[in-house]
Amino acid sequence: MQYNFVVMKKILIVEDDISFGLMLETWFNKNGYNAQVASSLNRAKKFLNETSVDLLLTDLRLPDGSGIELLQWKNEKNLNFPCILMTSYAEIQIAVEAIKLGAFDFLEKPVNPTILKQKISNALSAQLSYSSKKTGGKKSESVSIPFLNKSKNPVMKRIYERIELVAPTDISVMILGESGVGKEHVARLIHESSRRKDAPFVAVDSGVISKELVGSELFGHVKGSFTSAIADKTGVLEHAQNGTVFFDEVGNLPHDVQVQLLRVIQERKIRPIGSNNEIEVNVRIICATNENIEKSITEGRFREDLYHRLNEFSITVPPLRERREDIADFANHFLQTANNELEKTVEGFSPEAMSVLDQYSFPGNLREMRNIIRQACLFCSKKHIQKDEIQLSEKNAFAQKSVALFDSEDEKQKIMAAIERSAGNKTLAAKILNIDRKTLYNKIHQYDLEL
DSSP states (O other): OOOOOOOOOEEEEEOSOHHHHHHHHHHHHHTTOEEEEEOSHHHHHHHHHHOOOSEEEEESEETTEEHHHHHHHHHHTTOOSOEEEEEOGGGHHHHHHHHHTTOOEEEESSOOHHHHHHHHHHHHHSOOOHHHHHHTSOOOSOOSSOOOTTOSOHHHHHHHHHHHHHTTSOOOEEEEOOTTSOHHHHHHHHHHTSTTTTSOEEEEETTTSOHHHHHHHHHOBOTTSSTTOOSOBOOHHHHTTTSEEEEETGGGSOHHHHHHHHHHHHHOEEOOBTOSOOEEOOOEEEEEESSOHHHHHHTTSSOHHHHHHHOSEEEEOOOGGGOGGGHHHHHHHHHHHHHHHHTOOOOEEOHHHHHHHHHOOOTTHHHHHHHHHHHHHHHOOSSEEOGGGOOOOHHHHHHHHHGGGSOHHHHHHHHHHHHHHTTTOHHHHHHHHTSOHHHHHHHHHHTTOOO
């Protein structure tokens, strides 16, 4: 039997207005999320005690308390997911205080679907380090794609040696490798082995943040500097003071932001949008990419001077197919994680199931392995995962990467055609191209498509 299994992002909506809550729930479910509504503070607490979520969207005023109280309770419980507050215009100052308590953002009522979609996307995909906000930058306890501290692979052993060598310095590091190999984890290891380990580690997905918002996200803004700037905002570079900023898919940064980032590296100062004052910042910058930056320089999409400042030291992470010695250990790690997430007690893999994993090429690397093991754990009915519960799709996995095999102009035309065919629906366009949404957004940024 073949299973089509998709893990949707789970969102809890806390709203006492039943009709408005139902409208939001319907909107989320139509846009590919798994949303549920709680109508009070106590019901929200009960739900969150029993179920894990990816995001919390709560009204500020609740019949038995407030969104602020829910946020404080979330912090006390050490629950690590972003929270967005819905407020009226008159409550904006309270919402700003909530952000200081760790809320990701606030959303003004009446809700604008476009703004809602952008804020949800930022909260789920921009990967700002919530653990840093909550713990003051101390070491995060959860990393989605791990490495093995005692890898059997000789290349990986050399990578750990390079991490140990560069970590104590302030040298900028560029991490290279295919999508899903664990580049962010390398960045975290460098940070956690450095003198900056007690300050924030903030990860930014450069391929997800929209061009209109990236300057504000990185450098901050002052109230009134543009139409939607209804309050001052602290940017990533200021938030990460004395710590580390990790730019994933750095090649997708817009050209004007590249200029500003170069200035930050050279002068260690930022100027928030709309401000006349400069702020001194002391951060280490680590970046990652799975594309050929040197080609981007030749094509005029990336500044050569910035590249040299970012690439003072490089680490290339090999794909999983080149480190087969570690497959069994990774599989067992992901099984343990899946057991925790799905509340299962699967003990391991049958020899036949492990043989299937050993022989698979894993074109999606560790990220793909994690999804395969999670799915197998969900459907496992015995103590050990069996061979027929390992759902592989070599053809589909290859197709996910196939769009990148075309020459640039052909690839660009195929992306535009897919978006036109899907009437602008990026999720559907990604399915047509057999790539994931993140890859599609990266390509849209790469080719500067105005869609």
